[in-house]
Amino acid sequence: MSEQKPVPTMKDVAREAGVALGTVSKVVNGLPVGEEYRVRVEKAIKELDYRVNSYAKGLRSNKTFLVAVIMPNLVNPFFIRLVNCINKALAMRSYRMLFYATDFDPQQEQEVVLLAEQQKVDGIICLSYNPNLKIPANIPLISIDRYFGALISCVSSDNYGGGRLAAEKLVENGCKNLAFLRIGSKLTNEPNKRKDGFISACEALDVPYTLKIVDDGTPYSAFEEFLQEHLHDGKLDFDGIFCVTDSLAYQIINSLKGMGLRVPEDVQIIGFDGSRHFGDMELYCSTIVQPVEEIAETCVSMILEKNLLQAPSLLCLPVSYAYGGTTWK
Amino acid sequence: MSEQKPVPTMKDVAREAGVALGTVSKVVNGLPVGEEYRVRVEKAIKELDYRVNSYAKGLRSNKTFLVAVIMPNLVNPFFIRLVNCINKALAMRSYRMLFYATDFDPQQEQEVVLLAEQQKVDGIICLSYNPNLKIPANIPLISIDRYFGALISCVSSDNYGGGRLAAEKLVENGCKNLAFLRIGSKLTNEPNKRKDGFISACEALDVPYTLKIVDDGTPYSAFEEFLQEHLHDGKLDFDGIFCVTDSLAYQIINSLKGMGLRVPEDVQIIGFDGSRHFGDMELYCSTIVQPVEEIAETCVSMILEKNLLQAPSLLCLPVSYAYGGTTWK
């Protein structure tokens, strides 16, 4: 069994190069140092295969180049894309992502925020379902999709505009009678504004509409019952449905097909999110695309550049419409 | 603008409780301490809202409760499920996940391993495409899907068995002439054994087969050309296709439909992975399911319990077959 030699420290490098400790630190951090010193130190670093101990550095400098990302899970495609983009944006700036999943549990969310605080991360990006979350005082925090008041910056899509756009597109494509289906948290959060936008557009266009809104945890069958109720002589009461997420849209399409209805011939569907099966493949169905990259980029740049105070506390980034008929024709 | 008061340290707690520093440390870490001391310290901790500084702790104790997870990306569903499960398995044990994406780039993989080393993580779980990866000497590392030799533990699915199973299932369902389609890394890695298993089963069952294997980066159209070449009078030369991943299976099914062929009536498809659109929804098509949870659990328990040396260096976990006709009927 081979004895593994201990990891070299700055002290070892200093001894090897015949210089003082502080000089090595300066070289490592790119601060000005006499040329001959720099060369000697660099040689010693290479020779010993030295690397800084980020824990010692973090302790002394109070800077860790770590950002906590707090999300419910890595199952929902929207969360996944968000995490992926945030990670990229962080890596670009030489920061690393410490990931925490909370499973939509307010208590876990609170615990995890404390853990992140204790881990001395340089910032927290958080998609939380806990309206009473106690925000740490010493670490910048940015929220996604939940507004915590004027003191905490919140980034989200333009959900209201997205709701309007969904209704407008359905009408543009010939729909005369709309429905809005939603399952989700009953807490007030930004995505809930999709409904308001939808209603506002329907009323502006003078198009009749029906709402079916249920809370998280409700079995999906509630929607199937709703559809059955509105099915008369093999025809549905509405010819255009806006589903609050792509995931719901996907299920609804399956149900409709099971009921013998054709999509989009008998009823048109539009979802929300813009998620794809395998990253770069076509959409399930038409949808309102959330600008995930921009959301991620905005969060990261705000948290690192500390524009938190100047910036407006609620940022709504523009959504777009995408046609995704292929799969469903 | 309110002055924020400094974060309290153990010293502050000790002063507040009127005890020595070491006593506070013992209380915080659950070591035996006289009852009256414990009570006083706990009171002071609550009063000051004290939390340990994990950087100071990590520096002194050489233990960080951090594990690096290195993956190409968070786009491929297999990687995503793996990351999600690994994160859960770590959180269960009070460890945290530091995530690094490498984009399949061997150089980035190497850099990221060095970063993880410098971050003093307690272990590294790594799915790498760099066969020459320099493995750190001081940190336990477990590889997924790539065998680095007897000294590094490698965990993967039973890819060979999965390949056999895929062929057997197609034949069982009436196929008389098979094809195997693969796009992927030309480096030798565990998933490449799917082909060997497939061939072995075909030969054992005395069923003719065709192979189409292209390297990563080849445009997908190569497969469409291949299919066209084997299309005569609206009929394909084979009636069963094993695609090396679900992602490829999905694309192939689309192509076949575009060519006027029906799945599964004219040609049956089986994929590999077992990935689903929205977490809990039905499969795109029949597939060989990788035991992602078991892979994750195995990696985590091996790396934390340091069974690295006793354990066999290559662990192949059993796969299973799953029927997923719904989407494609």
Place this chain on the structure above:
DNA sequence: CAGCGGTGAAATATCGTTATATTCAGTATA
């Protein structure tokens, strides 16, 4: 040539913990 600021590396204090050494009651033993 004594004195003086300016320069830049060396020396040292410090970050907040854990680990080790030390102290000191309180008891047991001869």
Place this chain on the structure above:
DNA sequence: TATACTGAATATAACGATATTTCACCGCTG
């Protein structure tokens, strides 16, 4: 009664960096 032994808390060293202070040396000036 003096001595050795426990056990538990206190005091202090150490972890490996960065931040701050010290100080030797330089060229200038009066």
